[in-house]
Amino acid sequence: MEEEPRVTAASKRQPFKSSLQTQHNSDFSRCCHRKTISRPYSAHAPNARLNLPIDYSTTPLLNHTSQSALSHPELPQNVRQSKTQRQNLFQAVNSALRHALASDERVLLFGEDVAFGGVFRCSMNLASDFGAERVFNTPLTEQGIVGFAIGLALEGMRPVAEIQFADYVYPAFDQLVNEAAKARFRTGSTGMHCGGLVVRMPSGAVGHGGIYHSQSPEALFTHIPGLHVVIPRSPSQAKGLLLAAIACNDPVVFMEPKILYRAAVEQVPVEGYTLPLDKAEILKEGKDVTVISYGTPLYNCSSAIEAAEKDFGIKAELIDLRTVYPWDRQTILESVKKTGRAVVVHESMVNAGVGAEVAATIQEGAFLRLEAPVQRIAGWSTHMGLVHEKFNIPDIARIYDGIRRTIEY
Amino acid sequence: MRNAMSPHPSRSTVRYSSVSQRPGSDRVHFPGAVNSKFTTDLRFERPSTQPGIPTYRILNQDGVVVDKDREPSDVTNGEALKWYKDMLTVSIMDLIMFDAQRQGRLSFYMVSAGEEGIAVGSACALEPEDVIFAQYREAGVFQQRGYTLDEFMNQLFANSKDHGLGRNMPVHYGSRKLNIHTISSPLATQIPHASGAAYALKMQALSDPTLPARVVACYFGEGAASEGDFHAGLNLAATRSCPVVFICRNNGYAISTPSLEQYRGDGIASRGVGYGIDTIRVDGNDIFAVREATKEARKMALQDGGKPILVECMSYRVSHHSTSDDSFAYRAKVEVEDWKRRDNPITRLRKWLEGRGAWDDQKENEARSNIRKEVLKAFSKAEKGKKPRLRTMFEGVYENITEEANVQINELKGILERYPDEYDISDFEDEGKGLEQE
Ligand SMILES: Cc1ncc(C[n+]2csc(CCOP(=O)(O)OP(=O)(O)O)c2C)c(N)n1
Numbered sequence A: 001m002e003e004e005p006r007v008t009a010a011s012k013r014q015p016f017k018s019s020l021q022t023q024h025n026s027d028f029s030r031c032c033h034r035k036t037i038s039r040p041y042s043a044h045a046p047n048a049r050l051n052l053p054i055d056y057s058t059t060p061l062l063n064h065t066s067q068s069a070l071s072h073p074e075l076p077q078n079v080r081q082s083k084t085q086r087q088n089l090f091q092a093v094n095s096a097l098r099h100a101l102a103s104d105e106r107v108l109l110f111g112e113d114v115a116f117g118g119v120f121r122c123s124m125n126l127a128s129d130f131g132a133e134r135v136f137n138t139p140l141t142e143q144g145i146v147g148f149a150i151g152l153a154l155e156g157m158r159p160v161a162e163i164q165f166a167d168y169v170y171p172a173f174d175q176l177v178n179e180a181a182k183a184r185f186r187t188g189s190t191g192m193h194c195g196g197l198v199v200r201m202p203s204g205a206v207g208h209g210g211i212y213h214s215q216s217p218e219a220l221f222t223h224i225p226g227l228h229v230v231i232p233r234s235p236s237q238a239k240g241l242l243l244a245a246i247a248c249n250d251p252v253v254f255m256e257p258k259i260l261y262r263a264a265v266e267q268v269p270v271e272g273y274t275l276p277l278d279k280a281e282i283l284k285e286g287k288d289v290t291v292i293s294y295g296t297p298l299y300n301c302s303s304a305i306e307a308a309e310k311d312f313g314i315k316a317e318l319i320d321l322r323t324v325y326p327w328d329r330q331t332i333l334e335s336v337k338k339t340g341r342a343v344v345v346h347e348s349m350v351n352a353g354v355g356a357e358v359a360a361t362i363q364e365g366a367f368l369r370l371e372a373p374v375q376r377i378a379g380w381s382t383h384m385g386l387v388h389e390k391f392n393i394p395d396i397a398r399i400y401d402g403i404r405r406t407i408e409y
Numbered sequence B: 001m002r003n004a005m006s007p008h009p010s011r012s013t014v015r016y017s018s019v020s021q022r023p024g025s026d027r028v029h030f031p032g033a034v035n036s037k038f039t040t041d042l043r044f045e046r047p048s049t050q051p052g053i054p055t056y057r058i059l060n061q062d063g064v065v066v067d068k069d070r071e072p073s074d075v076t077n078g079e080a081l082k083w084y085k086d087m088l089t090v091s092i093m094d095l096i097m098f099d100a101q102r103q104g105r106l107s108f109y110m111v112s113a114g115e116e117g118i119a120v121g122s123a124c125a126l127e128p129e130d131v132i133f134a135q136y137r138e139a140g141v142f143q144q145r146g147y148t149l150d151e152f153m154n155q156l157f158a159n160s161k162d163h164g165l166g167r168n169m170p171v172h173y174g175s176r177k178l179n180i181h182t183i184s185s186p187l188a189t190q191i192p193h194a195s196g197a198a199y200a201l202k203m204q205a206l207s208d209p210t211l212p213a214r215v216v217a218c219y220f221g222e223g224a225a226s227e228g229d230f231h232a233g234l235n236l237a238a239t240r241s242c243p244v245v246f247i248c249r250n251n252g253y254a255i256s257t258p259s260l261e262q263y264r265g266d267g268i269a270s271r272g273v274g275y276g277i278d279t280i281r282v283d284g285n286d287i288f289a290v291r292e293a294t295k296e297a298r299k300m301a302l303q304d305g306g307k308p309i310l311v312e313c314m315s316y317r318v319s320h321h322s323t324s325d326d327s328f329a330y331r332a333k334v335e336v337e338d339w340k341r342r343d344n345p346i347t348r349l350r351k352w353l354e355g356r357g358a359w360d361d362q363k364e365n366e367a368r369s370n371i372r373k374e375v376l377k378a379f380s381k382a383e384k385g386k387k388p389r390l391r392t393m394f395e396g397v398y399e400n401i402t403e404e405a406n407v408q409i410n411e412l413k414g415i416l417e418r419y420p421d422e423y424d425i426s427d428f429e430d431e432g433k434g435l436e437q438e
């Protein structure tokens, strides 16, 4: 499941030929890791206008030039004057980890299959460059991995623990909820805490992951005081937010949208830098409706906004929450007070999702300015069944429709 | 057990008397250790100095019976041929489906290469009434119990005939008819399930003695055995005396992680011993050894009111972990080639059959070509199948569709109606009508 060789729609119509007669011996390095064509059942409808595949090479959400990458106002001055490099999201994560390992000897990196580079290639070459004492494979036990990481953090190290898929974090739930999140509170004036602990995990749908390779369990962790829950939208964001997470003195759950590992490519500053863990980011200003999301669905939001602006003559504001808990309520409230309308979008199930909290907060904090009920466009209240994935995630048409209903209310 | 600890336990004092130390006793008498002699020798148990648990085998690599007294005499040629063809079928299906994945006809696949003997060898020692929990590399268990090629293919292509209703990734088979619980991706979760299910069988047997004696067989990899659920499952099975046979496939790897980084100590077998579970290690490439060990394990599991048994089957994961994996990123090609040349469960049985005059090249070629045809027939039938109705996305979460889900179904219906060009639902059974109740 970890690296999905993609498929051409055409292949389905050809008669099947097996190479069985020849000794089976594919060249995996050639066919395994590189293709990015969508498979038959996630191909778009022939006459689709909205539900088209995201073109990551032109999306306004990525920095296609060095100049745009370096002009980001949150970057420190020295970084703004430095160089950039084209990277996808797993390479940016790798850069961040490399920077952290090189600049702080307390940083350790471990998890299942981390030593050879990880099933998503995020830790490539780190074991050889920083040594097997600091970058290593653990036995296959998520509760063990997180518990071990908490112990390290309690004794002053800065462990970065990898959970192979967010879908498999649940054995570690007890350690995260009862130990990591409560360490500072529970130990009181002893001053003990597990800051420096980062638990990284690939999350979200990829189109063919089914029940156990598609989950976005962020809302479960937003119901826990004591954990920061961060979800980057792009390579440059991933690098800065991950370095901020490692530097943070509280534990951080860091969810990496795995479909973006290869799909999202942009210019990323070469230097190390941190981005704020407590600030949402306004990606595009607008006056008529605020669209709030995080991670992968932001790309669909951006496309839906583009179509809606054309069709309805409106201007939409797009906000990336980035940290879904503790989250930047002020930025959202200010925006909605200005626009009077809000649409919240996420992949995970709508009930008790991040959108519920955002909607409730808007209702409490901007009720008199609201022109329409807050819309939630999210996963339905079901599991991510394999063949129905594309009907479950908030696609461009559903987001467009949500904006339309909000505008027309 | 209590009697062994204390010669005259009265019902009410047994808990207290067990901690008391009789004067002059030569052994520990604590509740947590009931048969430990006192010693003045300051000596740590050092697992590294103990001899390894031996590996049981019947055939050698050349398919020759090692100990003439242990000839598998209860095996008929017919049976052996059936098992041979079962292994062959799995291995041919694996090659075809691996290729098919490479050609983009399905999203994912996992092969059993090198481990067919463990699956088929153990399954043929079980009874149809026995209940199975599997991991994912046990297609041979399904094949041996009668899962049809159509059933395999319907699941792999997630069509509307798939028992899993297209909800699971490929290779997550399941069959009520064959008493095999549906495979679930999270590792090791099935191990405590197996203990609980075995306890259910035990309780049901107690209340209805006319039921056939049944055990649970539970398969898992040596990597999965690092999960907490493994330890919980074995400990529960031991303490509740559950009739369950735990079958570990130790194939040397968990994705990229070699066994030697997965654990220290003498494999998974030594864990069983630690939980007080009768345990055996078996050569997994020897289908007769696996079968005999499982048969004996099944018998023992039903004795004394039920108890768990652990069978650790040793083999080697010949192929990549899955179609998503490129194992040459972490192991040398020669290592794999050496293994392939040295030993293989299918070749071993083939040699044994040839030694008996029951098999030859011509039969081999015929069998391969027939199996291949059958697989491809099922393949193209299943590939053409429609996908399950859209409504199955909302069904099966609860026994009944909730009020909330009903509203969401209508919402989706509205979207499909308002934006018909945005969705291609022609591949789905009943298309847009598929959201309605049947
Ligand atoms: C709880 C959990 N963690 C991680 C994974 C990802 N994963 C899938 S298979 C696998 C390796 C399993 O190895 P092993 O149990 O030895 O079985 P084998 O693949 O060798 O047959 C891993 C880590 C998972 N499925 N479930």
Ligand SMILES: [Mg+2]
Residues within 6 Å of the ligand: B221, B222, B223, B249, B250, B251, B252, B253, B254, B255, B317
């Ligand atoms: Mg293994």
